[in-house]
Amino acid sequence: MHGVLLLDKPLGLSSNQALQKAKWLLRADKAGHTGTLDPLATGVLPLCFGAATKFSQLQLDADKTYEAVLLLGQKTSTADAEGEVIETRPVPPITLALLDEMTRRFTGSLAQVPPMYSALKKDGKALYEYARKGQEVERDARHITIYKLNMAPAHDPRVLAAIKIIVSCSKGTYIRTLGEDIGEAIGCGAHLGSLRRLETGGYTDSQCVSLLSLEAMSEAEREACLLPVQSLVASYPVVTLDADNAGRFLSGLRRRGNAGQWGPDAELVQVFGTNPAAFLGSAHVTADELIPGRLLSPIEIQDMLAASRPVSPVSSSPAATAAMA
Incomplete structure:
Protein backbone atom coordinates (compact mmCIF):
# COMPACT_ATOMS: atom_id res chain seq x y z
CA MET A 1 0.00 0.00 0.00
CA HIS A 2 1.51 3.30 -1.13
CA GLY A 3 0.02 6.76 -0.68
CA VAL A 4 -0.86 9.62 1.63
CA LEU A 5 -3.82 9.72 4.00
CA LEU A 6 -4.84 13.18 5.16
CA LEU A 7 -6.14 12.55 8.64
CA ASP A 8 -8.04 15.08 10.72
CA LYS A 9 -6.32 14.23 13.98
CA PRO A 10 -8.84 14.08 16.83
CA LEU A 11 -8.50 15.83 20.16
CA GLY A 12 -6.82 13.79 22.86
CA LEU A 13 -4.71 11.44 20.74
CA SER A 14 -1.00 11.79 20.12
CA SER A 15 0.15 11.80 16.51
CA ASN A 16 1.57 8.30 16.92
CA GLN A 17 -1.64 6.96 18.45
CA ALA A 18 -3.60 8.38 15.51
CA LEU A 19 -1.10 6.84 13.08
CA GLN A 20 -1.35 3.40 14.68
CA LYS A 21 -5.16 3.44 14.51
CA ALA A 22 -5.13 4.44 10.84
CA LYS A 23 -2.40 1.90 10.08
CA TRP A 24 -4.50 -0.86 11.64
CA LEU A 25 -7.64 0.21 9.75
CA LEU A 26 -5.74 0.17 6.43
CA ARG A 27 -3.86 -3.04 7.28
CA ALA A 28 -0.63 -1.32 6.28
CA ASP A 29 2.86 -2.60 7.03
CA LYS A 30 4.96 0.55 6.64
CA ALA A 31 3.71 3.95 7.75
CA GLY A 32 4.82 7.20 9.34
CA HIS A 33 3.44 10.62 10.17
CA THR A 34 4.88 13.92 8.97
CA GLY A 35 5.28 16.03 12.07
CA THR A 36 3.91 15.84 15.58
CA LEU A 37 0.67 17.45 16.71
CA ASP A 38 0.13 17.65 20.48
CA PRO A 39 -2.80 15.68 21.95
CA LEU A 40 -4.49 19.06 22.52
CA ALA A 41 -4.28 19.85 18.79
CA THR A 42 -6.53 18.77 15.93
CA GLY A 43 -6.32 19.13 12.17
CA VAL A 44 -4.20 18.16 9.21
CA LEU A 45 -1.90 15.21 9.87
CA PRO A 46 -0.55 13.67 6.64
CA LEU A 47 0.17 9.98 7.10
CA CYS A 48 2.55 8.32 4.65
CA PHE A 49 2.24 4.67 3.67
CA GLY A 50 4.75 2.51 1.82
CA ALA A 51 6.79 4.42 -0.76
CA ALA A 52 5.35 7.73 0.43
CA THR A 53 7.50 7.50 3.57
CA LYS A 54 10.54 8.26 1.37
CA PHE A 55 9.22 11.79 0.83
CA SER A 56 7.84 12.55 4.28
CA GLN A 57 10.73 14.90 5.13
CA LEU A 58 9.29 17.39 2.64
CA GLN A 59 6.23 17.73 4.85
CA LEU A 60 8.35 18.05 7.97
CA ASP A 61 10.08 21.00 6.33
CA ALA A 62 6.90 22.56 4.93
CA ASP A 63 5.29 25.85 5.96
CA LYS A 64 2.14 25.47 8.03
CA THR A 65 -1.00 27.38 9.04
CA TYR A 66 -2.68 27.12 12.45
CA GLU A 67 -5.74 28.49 14.20
CA ALA A 68 -5.49 28.89 17.96
CA VAL A 69 -7.29 30.48 20.89
CA LEU A 70 -5.14 32.23 23.50
CA LEU A 71 -6.57 32.33 27.01
CA LEU A 72 -5.40 35.58 28.60
CA GLY A 73 -4.51 36.27 32.21
CA GLN A 74 -3.16 32.83 33.07
CA LYS A 75 0.19 31.12 32.51
CA THR A 76 0.40 27.35 32.77
CA SER A 77 3.27 24.91 33.31
CA THR A 78 2.99 23.61 29.72
CA ALA A 79 1.90 26.87 27.99
CA ASP A 80 -1.37 25.14 27.05
CA ALA A 81 -4.60 24.00 28.69
CA GLU A 82 -3.13 20.62 29.71
CA GLY A 83 -0.84 22.20 32.29
CA GLU A 84 -1.41 23.62 35.78
CA VAL A 85 -2.01 27.34 36.22
CA ILE A 86 1.20 28.79 37.68
CA GLU A 87 0.45 32.52 37.47
CA THR A 88 -2.62 34.75 37.23
CA ARG A 89 -2.57 38.44 36.23
CA PRO A 90 -5.16 41.09 35.36
CA VAL A 91 -5.92 41.57 31.68
CA PRO A 92 -5.85 45.06 30.11
CA PRO A 93 -8.57 46.11 27.64
CA ILE A 94 -8.12 44.13 24.42
CA THR A 95 -8.56 46.88 21.85
CA LEU A 96 -8.14 46.69 18.09
CA ALA A 97 -5.17 49.06 18.43
CA LEU A 98 -3.49 46.64 20.85
CA LEU A 99 -4.12 43.70 18.52
CA ASP A 100 -2.72 45.65 15.57
CA GLU A 101 0.40 46.39 17.60
CA MET A 102 0.82 42.71 18.56
CA THR A 103 0.28 41.66 14.95
CA ARG A 104 3.06 43.93 13.73
CA ARG A 105 5.36 42.89 16.58
CA PHE A 106 5.01 39.17 15.96
CA THR A 107 5.03 39.10 12.15
CA GLY A 108 8.28 38.48 10.28
CA SER A 109 11.56 36.91 11.42
CA LEU A 110 11.59 36.04 15.12
CA ALA A 111 13.89 34.31 17.58
CA GLN A 112 11.92 31.72 19.57
CA VAL A 113 13.08 29.67 22.54
CA PRO A 114 11.56 26.15 22.32
CA PRO A 115 9.31 25.15 25.25
CA MET A 116 10.45 22.70 27.87
CA TYR A 117 7.47 20.50 27.06
CA SER A 118 8.73 19.50 23.61
CA ALA A 119 10.40 16.51 21.97
CA LEU A 120 13.63 18.37 21.22
CA LYS A 121 16.69 16.55 22.55
CA LYS A 122 19.21 17.84 25.09
CA ASP A 123 22.12 15.52 25.94
CA GLY A 124 20.21 12.61 24.43
CA LYS A 125 16.97 13.20 26.37
CA ALA A 126 13.77 14.86 25.23
CA LEU A 127 13.13 18.20 26.89
CA TYR A 128 9.79 17.02 28.24
CA GLU A 129 11.63 14.35 30.26
CA TYR A 130 13.45 17.11 32.15
CA ALA A 131 10.24 19.15 32.46
CA ARG A 132 8.31 16.26 34.04
CA LYS A 133 10.98 16.11 36.75
CA GLY A 134 10.65 19.84 37.39
CA GLN A 135 13.99 20.61 35.75
CA GLU A 136 14.57 23.45 33.32
CA VAL A 137 17.57 23.34 30.99
CA GLU A 138 19.06 26.00 28.79
CA ARG A 139 17.72 26.08 25.21
CA ASP A 140 19.09 28.01 22.28
CA ALA A 141 16.73 30.35 20.46
CA ARG A 142 15.70 29.24 16.97
CA HIS A 143 15.00 31.53 14.06
CA ILE A 144 11.49 31.20 12.70
CA THR A 145 9.32 33.23 10.34
CA ILE A 146 5.72 34.28 10.84
CA TYR A 147 4.53 35.02 7.31
CA LYS A 148 1.04 36.13 8.27
CA LEU A 149 -0.73 36.68 11.58
CA ASN A 150 -4.40 37.55 12.10
CA MET A 151 -5.68 38.38 15.60
CA ALA A 152 -9.21 39.05 16.84
CA PRO A 153 -11.02 39.11 20.20
CA ALA A 154 -12.65 35.80 21.12
CA HIS A 155 -14.98 34.43 23.80
CA ASP A 156 -14.11 31.41 25.91
CA PRO A 157 -15.95 30.35 29.10
CA ARG A 158 -12.68 29.39 30.80
CA VAL A 159 -11.38 32.97 31.08
CA LEU A 160 -12.58 36.58 31.02
CA ALA A 161 -10.66 37.45 27.84
CA ALA A 162 -9.33 35.49 24.88
CA ILE A 163 -7.83 36.06 21.43
CA LYS A 164 -8.18 33.96 18.30
CA ILE A 165 -5.11 33.88 16.08
CA ILE A 166 -4.48 32.44 12.61
CA VAL A 167 -0.78 31.93 11.95
CA SER A 168 1.07 31.05 8.74
CA CYS A 169 4.61 30.13 9.72
CA SER A 170 7.83 28.34 8.89
CA LYS A 171 8.78 24.88 10.12
CA GLY A 172 9.87 24.62 13.73
CA THR A 173 7.44 27.25 15.01
CA TYR A 174 5.89 26.46 18.39
CA ILE A 175 2.43 28.02 18.57
CA ARG A 176 2.34 27.43 22.34
CA THR A 177 5.45 29.56 22.70
CA LEU A 178 4.10 32.19 20.32
CA GLY A 179 0.93 32.42 22.40
CA GLU A 180 2.90 32.69 25.62
CA ASP A 181 5.13 35.40 24.12
CA ILE A 182 2.09 37.38 22.95
CA GLY A 183 0.65 37.14 26.46
CA GLU A 184 3.88 38.48 27.94
CA ALA A 185 3.95 41.34 25.43
CA ILE A 186 0.38 42.29 26.38
CA GLY A 187 1.43 42.10 30.03
CA CYS A 188 -1.08 39.59 31.38
CA GLY A 189 0.33 36.21 30.37
CA ALA A 190 -1.50 33.65 28.26
CA HIS A 191 -1.72 29.99 27.41
CA LEU A 192 -3.11 28.00 24.49
CA GLY A 193 -6.73 26.99 24.92
CA SER A 194 -7.06 25.17 21.59
CA LEU A 195 -5.00 24.55 18.47
CA ARG A 196 -5.92 23.36 14.99
CA ARG A 197 -3.62 22.86 12.01
CA LEU A 198 -5.42 24.21 8.96
CA GLU A 199 -2.76 23.58 6.31
CA THR A 200 0.63 22.00 5.81
CA GLY A 201 2.64 21.88 2.60
CA GLY A 202 -0.40 22.48 0.38
CA TYR A 203 -2.70 19.99 2.16
CA THR A 204 -5.73 21.58 3.88
CA ASP A 205 -8.14 20.44 6.57
CA SER A 206 -10.99 20.44 4.03
CA GLN A 207 -9.28 17.43 2.37
CA CYS A 208 -9.01 15.43 5.58
CA VAL A 209 -10.91 12.38 6.78
CA SER A 210 -11.63 11.60 10.43
CA LEU A 211 -10.87 8.35 12.25
CA LEU A 212 -14.59 7.90 12.91
CA SER A 213 -15.30 8.15 9.17
CA LEU A 214 -12.52 5.68 8.39
CA GLU A 215 -13.92 3.20 10.90
CA ALA A 216 -17.32 3.34 9.20
CA MET A 217 -15.87 2.68 5.72
CA SER A 218 -15.28 -0.55 3.87
CA GLU A 219 -11.70 -1.58 3.15
CA ALA A 220 -12.00 -0.41 -0.47
CA GLU A 221 -13.38 2.96 0.62
CA ARG A 222 -10.47 3.45 3.02
CA GLU A 223 -7.93 2.70 0.31
CA ALA A 224 -9.74 5.15 -1.99
CA CYS A 225 -8.98 7.91 0.53
CA LEU A 226 -5.26 7.60 -0.18
CA LEU A 227 -3.72 10.35 -2.28
CA PRO A 228 -0.95 9.28 -4.69
Missing part, protein backbone atom coordinates in the same frame (compact mmCIF):
# COMPACT_ATOMS: atom_id res chain seq x y z
CA VAL A 229 2.65 9.34 -3.49
CA GLN A 230 3.48 12.15 -5.94
CA SER A 231 1.07 14.49 -4.15
CA LEU A 232 3.93 15.03 -1.69
CA VAL A 233 5.93 16.76 -4.44
CA ALA A 234 2.99 18.34 -6.27
CA SER A 235 4.28 21.91 -6.03
CA TYR A 236 7.55 21.13 -7.85
CA PRO A 237 8.28 21.13 -11.61
CA VAL A 238 7.78 17.91 -13.59
CA VAL A 239 10.35 16.09 -15.73
CA THR A 240 9.25 13.17 -17.93
CA LEU A 241 11.68 10.49 -19.20
CA ASP A 242 11.34 7.93 -21.97
CA ALA A 243 11.59 4.23 -21.10
CA ASP A 244 15.36 3.89 -21.72
CA ASN A 245 16.34 6.91 -19.68
CA ALA A 246 13.79 6.11 -16.99
CA GLY A 247 15.57 2.81 -16.41
CA ARG A 248 18.95 4.51 -16.18
CA PHE A 249 17.56 7.15 -13.85
CA LEU A 250 16.12 4.47 -11.54
CA SER A 251 19.59 2.92 -11.42
CA GLY A 252 20.82 6.17 -9.88
CA LEU A 253 22.53 7.50 -13.02
CA ARG A 254 22.55 11.22 -13.79
CA ARG A 255 20.94 12.23 -17.04
CA ARG A 256 22.62 14.95 -19.10
CA GLY A 257 20.20 17.09 -21.16
CA ASN A 258 20.46 19.68 -23.88
CA ALA A 259 20.58 23.32 -22.89
CA GLY A 260 17.51 24.02 -20.76
CA GLN A 261 15.98 20.62 -21.46
CA TRP A 262 15.15 20.01 -17.81
CA GLY A 263 14.16 23.61 -17.24
CA PRO A 264 16.09 25.98 -14.97
CA ASP A 265 18.22 24.76 -12.07
CA ALA A 266 15.90 23.48 -9.33
CA GLU A 267 16.41 22.05 -5.86
CA LEU A 268 13.70 19.49 -6.48
CA VAL A 269 11.66 18.18 -9.42
CA GLN A 270 9.22 15.28 -9.68
CA VAL A 271 10.22 12.69 -12.28
CA PHE A 272 7.89 10.47 -14.32
CA GLY A 273 8.33 7.76 -16.90
CA THR A 274 6.22 7.48 -20.05
CA ASN A 275 6.16 3.75 -20.87
CA PRO A 276 4.60 2.79 -18.60
CA ALA A 277 3.39 6.06 -17.13
CA ALA A 278 4.74 5.97 -13.60
CA PHE A 279 6.07 8.21 -10.85
CA LEU A 280 9.78 7.44 -10.46
CA GLY A 281 10.89 9.73 -7.67
CA SER A 282 12.53 13.09 -7.09
CA ALA A 283 15.66 14.74 -8.44
CA HIS A 284 17.34 18.10 -8.68
CA VAL A 285 18.56 19.95 -11.74
CA THR A 286 22.00 21.55 -11.89
CA ALA A 287 23.73 22.80 -15.06
CA ASP A 288 21.47 20.73 -17.36
CA GLU A 289 22.02 17.56 -15.35
CA LEU A 290 19.12 15.63 -13.82
CA ILE A 291 20.50 14.22 -10.58
CA PRO A 292 18.49 11.46 -8.82
CA GLY A 293 17.23 12.08 -5.30
CA ARG A 294 14.71 9.82 -3.59
CA LEU A 295 13.78 6.97 -5.94
CA LEU A 296 11.03 4.39 -5.96
CA SER A 297 12.07 0.77 -6.34
CA PRO A 298 10.83 -1.25 -9.35
CA ILE A 299 8.70 -3.33 -6.97
CA GLU A 300 7.07 -0.18 -5.53
CA ILE A 301 6.35 1.11 -9.02
CA GLN A 302 4.84 -2.24 -10.03
CA ASP A 303 2.70 -2.27 -6.87
CA MET A 304 1.38 1.21 -7.62
CA LEU A 305 0.61 0.35 -11.26
CA ALA A 306 -1.07 -2.91 -10.25
CA ALA A 307 -3.24 -1.06 -7.73
CA SER A 308 -4.26 1.38 -10.47
CA ARG A 309 -3.24 4.33 -8.33
CA PRO A 310 -3.16 7.64 -10.25
CA VAL A 311 0.33 8.13 -11.65
CA SER A 312 -0.03 11.37 -13.62
CA PRO A 313 1.77 14.44 -12.31
CA VAL A 314 -0.10 16.09 -9.45
CA SER A 315 0.54 19.81 -9.41
CA SER A 316 -0.98 22.88 -7.82
CA SER A 317 0.97 25.19 -10.14
CA PRO A 318 2.01 25.22 -13.80
CA ALA A 319 4.70 22.59 -14.22
CA ALA A 320 7.65 22.52 -16.52
CA THR A 321 7.68 19.18 -18.37
CA ALA A 322 10.61 17.97 -20.39
CA ALA A 323 11.06 14.75 -22.38
CA MET A 324 14.36 13.06 -23.14
CA ALA A 325 14.93 13.15 -26.89
